[in-house]
Amino acid sequence: MDSIQFLPPFLLILLNFSLLPATPLALVFHIPSGRIKCLTEDLAAGALSVAQFRVADDPPSAHKISASVSAPNGEIVHHSESVESGQFAFEAGIAGRYTACFWSPKFRLDAAVSLDFEWKTGVFAKVWTSVAKKEKIDVMELELKKLELIIDSIHEEMIYLRQREAETQRLNQSITSGMGLLSLLSLIVCLGVAGLQLWHLKTYFEREKIL
Numbered sequence: 682m683d684s685i686q687f688l689p690p691f692l693l694i695l696l697n698f699s700l701l702p703a704t705p706l707a708l709v710f711h712i713p714s715g716r717i718k719c720l721t722e723d724l725a726a727g728a729l730s731v732a733q734f735r736v737a738d739d740p741p742s743a744h745k746i747s748a749s750v751s752a753p754n755g756e757i758v759h760h761s762e763s764v765e766s767g768q769f770a771f772e773a774g775i776a777g778r779y780t781a782c783f784w785s786p787k788f789r790l791d792a793a794v795s796l797d798f799e800w801k802t803g804v805f806a807k808v809w810t811s812v813a814k815k816e817k818i819d820v821m822e823l824e825l826k827k828l829e830l831i832i833d834s835i836h837e838e839m840i841y842l843r844q845r846e847a848e849t850q851r852l853n854q855s856i857t858s859g860m861g862l863l864s865l866l867s868l869i870v871c872l873g874v875a876g877l878q879l880w881h882l883k884t885y886f887e888r889e890k891i892l
Contacts (some may be wrong), residue, residue: 709737709795711793713793714792719780719783720782720798721778725841728773728802732799734766734783734799750769750771752773752777758779
């Protein structure tokens with residue numbers, strides 16, 4: 682960190698944007714009545730996740746929304762029923778794909794609900810203004826702290842991706858081994874069938890005194 686302290690502010694900003702491991706998910710989408718809209722996010726174990734959602738229709742009270750967030754193992758980490766807005770925050774207990782689903786609790790023909798949704802994970806999930814006030818640090822120190830956490834997040838993401846790659850390689854090796862055994866078994870069966878056919882033909886010809 683000592684070498685980074687001498688960087689000018691504009692370089693710190695460039696570094697922040699070039700080293701970002703992932704960007705927050707923010708969008709507005711429409712959910713037709715009777716349909717479910719789901720979004721997924723891959724999280725490493727221990728990663729912080731914070732999200733906010735609200736009905737974007739005018740007036741919001743005209744529509745309600747229900748939400749459910751599930752972990753990779755199927756555990757429900759958040760559930761809301763018939764609300765105009767809501768939020769959820771959790772720390773990923775296990776690594777994997779977390780799924781957030783939204784739907785309209787009441788069915789109305791040809792109706793749809795507009796939803797404003799923002800999902801922040803990792804370093805983006807931190808409230809930096811609160812961090813600055815709590816730790817009494819200035820703008821430059823705050824940028825350095827952000828940069829440090831982003832670098833740590835990139836390092837953790839690389840470790841996570843390597844673990845996923847290793848798991849994929851093990852799965853591929855297992856599938857390749859299984860296919861090899863299946864091919865060998867198929868070859869043995871084919872040779873056995875061919876041998877039986879030859880034996881049957883030989884006995885037939887001998888019985889008919891052709892040979």
